Amino acid sequence: MIPSLDLVLLFLIVAIAIAAITVRDLLSAIMLLCAYSFLMAVIWVEMHAVDVAFTEAAVGAGASTAFLIAALSRTTRWEKK
Amino acid sequence: MSTKNSEAGEGKERAGDVIVETVARLMVPFIQLFALYVIIHGAGGPGGGFQGGVIFGASFVLLVIAFGIVNAGDRFPEGANTAFMSLGVYIYAGVGLLCIIFSLGAAQFLNYGFIPLTTHFEENRALGMDLVEIGIGITVMAVVTSIFFNLAWKREPEEGGEEE
Numbered sequence: 001m002i003p004s005l006d007l008v009l010l011f012l013i014v015a016i017a018i019a020a021i022t023v024r025d026l027l028s029a030i031m032l033l034c035a036y037s038f039l040m041a042v043i044w045v046e047m048h049a050v051d052v053a054f055t056e057a058a059v060g061a062g063a064s065t066a067f068l069i070a071a072l073s074r075t076t077r078w079e080k081k
Numbered sequence: 082m083s084t085k086n087s088e089a090g091e092g093k094e095r096a097g098d099v100i101v102e103t104v105a106r107l108m109v110p111f112i113q114l115f116a117l118y119v120i121i122h123g124a125g126g127p128g129g130g131f132q133g134g135v136i137f138g139a140s141f142v143l144l145v146i147a148f149g150i151v152n153a154g155d156r157f158p159e160g161a162n163t164a165f166m167s168l169g170v171y172i173y174a175g176v177g178l179l180c181i182i183f184s185l186g187a188a189q190f191l192n193y194g195f196i197p198l199t200t201h202f203e204e205n206r207a208l209g210m211d212l213v214e215i216g217i218g219i220t221v222m223a224v225v226t227s228i229f230f231n232l233a234w235k236r237e238p239e240e241g242g243e244e245e
Contacts, residue, residue, distance in 0.1 A: 050127040070233035
């Protein structure tokens with residue numbers, strides 16, 4: 001574990017999470033959630049939890065993004081005011 | 082039906098372009114090989130049935146995204162998905178029941194060492210673990226594919242009305 005790298009990654013995660021709930025384009029929100037999951041996987045690897053990181057990368061960044069895009073294709077892309 | 086599908090942007094007769102289809106066709110075998118490696122290697126390292134199954138299902142999702150859901154959806158019928166889901170659970174429970182049977186009354190569910198696949202207890206345990214991982218992988222692969230199809234496939238409206 002490197003504490004400074006941890007701090008940088010956690011700050012990036014918080015920034016991405018805030019961006020994901022404030023952006024109005026839902027496709028951008030999905031892509032930000034994908035980046036969130038991937039950074040979370042990087043943090044798990046950095047904390048020596050490789051199995052959890054594997055699951056996070058496969059499910060969070062891969063399958064869940066595909067599911068959310070599939071759900072988005074049934075509705076509109078832009079969030080209403 | 083064709084107008085609705087072209088509205089969705091998927092399922093047109095020639096929807097994709099050459100680059101996406103070629104890259105998908107090249108990548109899918111490697112993704113599936115990596116998924117099998119993760120499933121088999123899961124007992125001794127990171128990975129396992131769940132992760133490998135998700136990766137295997139993601140390869141089918143990539144096929145669907147590249148080739149259109151109607152073209153790919155005809156190759157994954159709902160009944161086959163349901164059969165694969167149950168098959169994985171049956172493999173898992175069947176290995177557990179075999180352990181109960183071969184442990185001769187000790188009733189140790191999923192204690193893989195009692196299955197007489199080889200002569201050594203530890204090798205039996207490793208092989209039984211691999212069998213269970215294969216079952217988990219099959220179920221997760223079918224469930225991921227089925228969830229994606231049910232989310233993305235815009236079926237006929239009268240068919241949806243009958244379902245609801």
